[in-house]
Amino acid sequence: MPEMNEQTAPHAPLNLAVIGCGRISGAHFNAAKARPEAVRIVATHDIDAAQAQAAAEPFGAVACVHFEDVLAMPEVEAVLIATPNSLHAAQSMAALQAGKHVLVEKPAAETGEDALALANLAAEKGLVFAVGHTFRHNDAVRYIVDHWGDFGKFRSLEVSSCVFWDGPQAPWWATRTPEEGLILSLFAPHSLDFVQLIMGEDDPVRVHAEAARHQSGWQGEDEAMVLLAYPGRRLASVHISYNQPAVLDRKVLHFDKGVLEIEHGEILRWNGEELVHPPEGVLIDPRRMGGRTLGHYFADQLSEMHAAVRGKPHRLPTGRDAARLIALIDRVKASARANSAADAIDPPLADRPQ
Ligand SMILES: NC(=O)c1ccc[n+]([C@@H]2O[C@H](COP(=O)([O-])OP(=O)(O)OC[C@H]3O[C@@H](n4cnc5c(N)ncnc54)[C@H](O)[C@@H]3O)[C@@H](O)[C@H]2O)c1
Known part of the structure; x- marks a missing residue:
């Protein structure tokens, strides 16, 4: 130290x-x-x-x-x-x-x-x-964490995080092998971190994943669906995509008293009633790539890092919690490879039957 x-x-x-x-x-x-x-x-x-x-x-x-x-x-x-x-x-x-x-x-x-x-x-x-x-540094996510006891008994969670990248955004995206993973390495960490945040100390008892590749500018999977079973019969599903030009960012949490939804990654509703709305200027055109400003998250993240290093309470995933997520991604990647590699990811698109 x-x-x-x-x-x-x-x-x-x-x-x-x-x-x-x-x-x-x-x-x-x-x-x-x-x-x-x-x-x-x-x-x-x-x-x-x-x-x-x-x-x-x-x-x-x-x-x-x-x-x-x-x-x-x-x-x-x-x-x-x-x-x-x-x-x-x-x-x-x-x-x-x-x-x-x-x-x-x-x-x-x-x-x-x-x-x-x-x-x-x-x-x-x-x-x-x-x-x-x-x-994690998002008002809707923070509200859920801070008011967890208000919604009743939690049962299940759906995450959809679908965006559009027309080919590699940095040269190293193109060289990642299917074994190393593309969207499961680059984008899944965001969605699965939210799942782990909601599930707390528990890791899933079962993991099922399917993945596919639709674009030819890279070798790895660019679309995936993951189904997770957690202790206490809690379930989660995650759909991530690099192929959706009409951006979809939605999280739905089911409780015995009702449904919590985060729309466009920002607007939080409880049984339809709005609980959190982002500040003016954050949602510009949320169904478009780049149509939402993210700068405040990065600023908050640095403030949280300051707090963590100075020994104060903070909201960053650290240490073993951070490592548990990568262990989960290992399981997701293994399941996706086992289920989908041969016919959905690996063959060069040019060689695939039309
Ligand atoms: N948190 C988020 O929302 C978010 C968004 C985008 C990217 N990322 C992550 O950020 C990381 C960087 O992504 P990026 O899109 O900025 O990639 P990038 O390729 O644009 O930037 C990476 C930089 O690292 C440099 N670099 C390469 N090898 C190096 C080495 N050996 N030593 C020092 N520098 C080296 C490159 O020259 C480049 O400037 C990735 O891990 C990505 O997953 C996170």
Whole structure:
């Protein structure tokens, strides 16, 4: 655990280094600008040195050519890892070994085993190992967590999260193999994190998944359905897609007293009565890609990371809770491969019978 000094006093902003200055890091940098009381960007690193330099400049931060140089900086308290998925585990491990707190973009790791090793190391060293499940920082989700006792006995949950990506949004999307997973690695973590949040301490007793690929610009699955059975006869279903141009983001929770629904990821209704409405300007055109602003989630996430590192209550998934999600994704991927690989994902589209 870094020693307490003026920098690490309870209210001091967290000195953060950002590793990977690509697409999503823009949201993190904007969040850092919005929350100077929570974080101070002191270093950046990217394999592309020019990108690290451009990202560092507005903050007067140091752009490091090597990752090890970031880890050697005593003023860096925490790293935010926003590199391609396959690098998350090794970079998080190196950062924890160097005594840095970690906020890593989802997924925390490619396997449950790696994620658990990270959680264990963080616990051993008294460091925060947190994962960027951005959509936890949403008023509707928070309302459900904070008013859980109001709705009666919970029975089941349906999640639909269907968007449209016309091919790879970063080059590494195209090279992910079907075994590594595409949508099950990139997008499923958001939906399944919500399921795990609702199910609490329990992991599913049974997992069934089917996956399919509809686009030819990548090798992995771009659509999946998952059915989960939890202790206490609680059920969950998850439908995720990269093939739906009329964006659908809906969560439905069934209780013995009625139905909770989150529409467009933002509007919360209890038996039709509105409980939470997003602030003006968040839902611009929610059935369109990009028609909803997400910046406030990233800003809240940095405030939560500040709270976590400073030992205060926070809402980030950390440690073993974060690792349990990757263990669940392992099970989902295995089920999807067993059920759907040969006829729905693997054959090149050109070779498939029409
Ligand atoms: N929370 C969310 O809603 C959300 C949204 C999008 C992406 N993500 C996650 O963020 C991560 C990054 O995604 P992205 O879309 O920004 O990808 P990206 O390819 O645009 O950015 C990744 C950056 O990492 C850099 N990089 C590659 N190898 C590196 C290495 N060895 N060392 C240092 N830097 C390296 C690249 O040059 C690039 O700038 C992914 O894990 C993705 O799952 C999360």
